[in-house]
Amino acid sequence: MAIRWAELQSIYSAEAPAYWARARELGLECPLDVFEQLFSDHYGDEEFAAVVQAVDWQCVEWRATELSGAALRRVAVPRTYQRALDEARWRTAVLGLQDERAEVLEQWRSEHSWMRAPILIAGEVLGSALGTECLVGVTRLGNLLGLMDREEISEQALHRVWSGAAVRSDSRARDSA
Secondary structure, three states: OOOOHHHHHHOOOOOHHHHHHHHHHHOOOOOHHHHHHHHHOOOOOHHHHHHHOOOOHHHEEEEEEEEEHHHHOOOEOOHHHHHHHHHHHHHHHHHOOOOOOHHHHHHHHHHOOOOOOOEEEEHHHHOOOOOEEEEEOHHHHHHHHHHHHOOOOOOOOEEEEEEEEEOOHHHHHHHHO
C-alpha cells in the first residue's frame, strides 16, 4: 500500500513523536529528524504539498551521509524554491552570513556547516529527471553556496545531509524473505 502526503497529513499530531508513531503504524520508515523536517514542519504547507503529493513515501529509503561542497553545488531545488535559494546565496555572498539566531552563526563559524542536515531526495522519487533535489533546507544550502562563493568554506569540506532514494524492488523482496 502506498503512503502519500495526503494520508500522512490526515493523521497529523502537533507532537512530532506522536505523529511519527502514527506514521510508523502506517508502515512509514524514516528517521525522526527527517520526519520532523519533512512532514511535521511542513504540515499544511500547500506549496510544499504540490511538490511531494505524488511520492510514495513507503518506497523511500533514508540514510545519513556527507557530501562535499562541490557535490552540493550540483543539487537542484524544486522550482518553487529556486528564488529562496538564490536570495540566500546572493545575500550571503555579498553581505556574509546573516541570521538572528546566535547559535546558527556560531555553528557556521565553528563547524563551517549547518546545525541540522538538509533533506535531499533522488529526482526519480519525485518523478524528475534531475539527479538530486533539496526538499528541506533550501536556505541552508543557499548560505553554504554563498559562503563557498566568498571562499570562506572550501568546496572539499564535507556536510551532513539526509538522502532519500527509491527502494529497489529486489531489495524489498530480499528484506521480507
